[in-house]
Amino acid sequence: WESVKRHFSELGIDCQSKEFTTVGIGDMSGDVFGNGMMRSRTTRLVAAFDHRDIFIDPNPDASTSFDERVRLYETPRSSWQDYSRELISAGGGVYSRGAKFIDITREAREALGID
Numbered sequence: 375w376e377s378v379k380r381h382f383s384e385l386g387i388d389c390q391s392k393e394f395t396t397v398g399i400g401d402m403s404g405d406v407f408g409n410g411m412m413r414s415r416t417t418r419l420v421a422a423f424d425h426r427d428i429f430i431d432p433n434p435d436a437s438t439s440f441d442e443r444v445r446l447y448e449t450p451r452s453s454w455q456d457y458s459r460e461l462i463s464a465g466g467g468v469y470s471r472g473a474k475f476i477d478i479t480r481e482a483r484e485a486l487g488i489d
């Protein structure tokens with residue numbers, strides 16, 4: 375996490391007090407990614423994927439989503455499928471990587487910079 379803070383600092387951003395968006399690879403079940411997603415309440419996780427699922431939250435509330443990520447971290451063997459759907463913003467969702475196709479909503483396209 376210290377390298378992340380330094381990177382943001384070099385960009386003139388205090389990632390411990392200013393909200394920022396991120397996309398990542400992993401889940402909250404205790405790996406490096408999960409630990410990193412609990413280092414700042416200002417992290418707005420827009421999307422993530424692991425070997426099971428794709429998580430998309432185009433406009434997350436930083437504080438609420440932080441609390442939910444902590445809940446998942448503390449839940450043994452959790453996956454993105456355990457994320458409370460009512461906390462996911464419009465246009466987001468959790469999708470199985472086994473699906474042959476998923477619709478990418480307008481909100482998700484905008485958040486992820488997809489044309």
